[in-house]
Amino acid sequence: MAIKIVVRRPLTFAERTYLPQIIAGLKVTWDNMMRPPVTLQYPDERPTIPKNYRGVPTLIADTNGREKCVSCQLCEFVCPPKAIRITPGEISETSDNAHVEKAPKEFEINMLRCIYCGLCQEVCPEEAIFLQSQYSLTGLTRESMVNNKAKLYELGGTLPDNHHKWDKKKEEAERQSHEGH
Amino acid sequence: MEKILTDLVLSPLWYFAVARGLLVIVILMSISAYTVLLERKASAWIQGRIGPNRTNHPLISWIPFVGTFLAKGGFIQPAADGLKFLFKEDALPGHVRKVYYVLAPIIALAPAIVTMVMLPFGQLPGGQIITLCPGADVGVLFMFAISSLGVYSIALAGWSANSKFPFLGAVRGAAQLISYELAMGLSVLTVFLATASPNENNALSLVSMVNAQTGAWNILFHPVAALVFLICIFAETNRHPFDMPESETDLVGGFHTEYGAFKFGIFFVAEYSHMIIGSSLFILMFLGGWHILPWMPTIGSGIIATLLGLGAFFFKLCFFLFFFVWVRWTIPRFRYDQVMRIGWRVLLPIAVLNLLAYFIWYALRG
Numbered sequence: 001m002a003i004k005i006v007v008r009r010p011l012t013f014a015e016r017t018y019l020p021q022i023i024a025g026l027k028v029t030w031d032n033m034m035r036p037p038v039t040l041q042y043p044d045e046r047p048t049i050p051k052n053y054r055g056v057p058t059l060i061a062d063t064n065g066r067e068k069c070v071s072c073q074l075c076e077f078v079c080p081p082k083a084i085r086i087t088p089g090e091i092s093e094t095s096d097n098a099h100v101e102k103a104p105k106e107f108e109i110n111m112l113r114c115i116y117c118g119l120c121q122e123v124c125p126e127e128a129i130f131l132q133s134q135y136s137l138t139g140l141t142r143e144s145m146v147n148n149k150a151k152l153y154e155l156g157g158t159l160p161d162n163h164h165k166w167d168k169k170k171e172e173a174e175r176q177s178h179e180g181h
Numbered sequence: 182m183e184k185i186l187t188d189l190v191l192s193p194l195w196y197f198a199v200a201r202g203l204l205v206i207v208i209l210m211s212i213s214a215y216t217v218l219l220e221r222k223a224s225a226w227i228q229g230r231i232g233p234n235r236t237n238h239p240l241i242s243w244i245p246f247v248g249t250f251l252a253k254g255g256f257i258q259p260a261a262d263g264l265k266f267l268f269k270e271d272a273l274p275g276h277v278r279k280v281y282y283v284l285a286p287i288i289a290l291a292p293a294i295v296t297m298v299m300l301p302f303g304q305l306p307g308g309q310i311i312t313l314c315p316g317a318d319v320g321v322l323f324m325f326a327i328s329s330l331g332v333y334s335i336a337l338a339g340w341s342a343n344s345k346f347p348f349l350g351a352v353r354g355a356a357q358l359i360s361y362e363l364a365m366g367l368s369v370l371t372v373f374l375a376t377a378s379p380n381e382n383n384a385l386s387l388v389s390m391v392n393a394q395t396g397a398w399n400i401l402f403h404p405v406a407a408l409v410f411l412i413c414i415f416a417e418t419n420r421h422p423f424d425m426p427e428s429e430t431d432l433v434g435g436f437h438t439e440y441g442a443f444k445f446g447i448f449f450v451a452e453y454s455h456m457i458i459g460s461s462l463f464i465l466m467f468l469g470g471w472h473i474l475p476w477m478p479t480i481g482s483g484i485i486a487t488l489l490g491l492g493a494f495f496f497k498l499c500f501f502l503f504f505f506v507w508v509r510w511t512i513p514r515f516r517y518d519q520v521m522r523i524g525w526r527v528l529l530p531i532a533v534l535n536l537l538a539y540f541i542w543y544a545l546r547g
């Protein structure tokens with residue numbers, strides 16, 4: 001292994017007086033003073049949130065307004081701090097989406113427990129739960145920090161969906177029943 | 182106008198005396214307070230921040246434009262800072278030596294005010310000197326003697342606090358102040374050697390020093406002395422890079438660790454008043470005092486000239502205070518041994534050699 005010896009050069013006279021360094025330093029700070037400040041005055045000005053930001057986890061609906069979660073409870077199991085609590089429920093026979101069979105009756109995420117790890121988003125087979133751009137979350141009571149199902153859908157809104165998996169399944173089922181299997 | 186100004190400066194009547202006394206305190210406190218603001222603002226600019234820009238009062242925020250401007254510039258912040266110090270609980274820790282603990286901040290501020298009273302900072306149309314103590318043309322010795330008393334406050338504060346960090350700070354502070362006093366005195370002597378004429382009484386007068394600088398300023402002929410003096414006032418005022426007594430990174434808060442509320446506030450004011458006094462002395466001795474520019478004849482006459490002179494002095498003072506702040510936010514603190522080395526092995530020899538050189542020069546010139 002090649003060894004490179006760095007010669008430690010003794011300080012020159014000018015350096016030992018400190019003065020040139022101090023003057024150079026003063027110039028640096030002067031230049032800084034002339035620059036505009038980089039402060040973002042937070043409550044008045046908001047930062048631009050990048051697209052892939054992982055904020056508060058939310059539930060989303062697909063473009064047809066169907067709630068995507070099928071209450072498989074994978075997220076509940078994977079959530080490291082056990083922030084998620086799901087009460088599974090069934091979709092009524094008369095509904096358009098009866099073929100999906102299940103949907104959560106209640107879905108609670110306790111934001112006092114959530115650590116924003118994103119595992120719920122990762123594990124969800126239905127792409128129903130997303131960590132989105134909301135970053136500022138405050139409440140006056142412990143209860144108000146628990147997001148219930150209605151709140152989660154309100155926060156989540158709709159995200160584009162390229163698969164429409166359940167629609168395709170339905171079409172497929174109908175086509176097959178027409179062909180008379 | 183001229184009459185009022187002259188009366189205010191010179192009249193022995195008691196109400197003028199009271200007015201002068203109040204002026205000292207008001208001026209000292211407000212310049213100190215606004216230097217703190219400058220400190221906060223300048224540090225913010227240097228670090229790319231904005232600095233205090235929110236503090237406001239409903240009565241002021243109603244004024245259109247001016248109100249917003251005052252708030253944005255942070256001009257109401259010092260009032261808030263001061264009130265905070267005033268209304269905080271003034272705790273007296275159980276383990277301190279009570280009498281000396283209370284005495285220390287008083288001793289810190291008193292010499293500062295006394296020196297401030299004696300500072301000349303302008304000239305009336307009649308040729309009299311504007312000081313806050315009329316007719317007092319005390320020499321520079323008095324200034325040094327009194328303002329150095331401030332070291333007692335540091336020593337007392339550190340010792341009476343009865344805990345190790347303040348004590349270390351106090352020991353360092355005392356050692357540092359004593360070390361730099363010597364070089365400072367010698368550099369000043371060089372200048373007086375040049376300007377004071379032999380048979381004059383009160384040869385160390387600051388006023389005759391300023392009058393001698395109507396032409397060239399002393400800094401042009403005594404750059405070395407000016408530099409030594411400048412470094413020494415940084416050390417004497419305990420400012421960066423010489424803030425040994427405080428050095429908050431290794432000594433918590435240094436000598437005032439155990440102080441809070443208004444007593445701490447007084448230490449604060451004392452530090453800034455020492456800055457004001459140090460810069461004023463530098464201006465008087467090296468930067469031509471109330472002369473606007475070197476070799477510049479006085480503009481106008483009477484009251485105009487007086488006011489311009491006062492303005493010039495004030496401008497130089499502001500620049501100096503800014504310079505103190507600017508240096509503080511630029512360079513790191515020296516290590517304690519470096520401070521001692523610079524004081525004894527660099528500044529002192531330089532000051533002595535400088536003095537000797539001028540001695541020889543004057544001796545040869547005859």
Ligand code: SF4
Pocket residue numbers: 068069070071072073074075076086123124125126127128129
């Ligand atoms: S959000 Fe996803 S993982 Fe969680 S229960 Fe609903 S479908 Fe399952």
Ligand code: SF4
Pocket residue numbers: 057075078079080081082083084109113114115116117118119120121
């Ligand atoms: S982000 Fe992590 S902690 Fe928060 S709900 Fe999802 S899995 Fe749980």
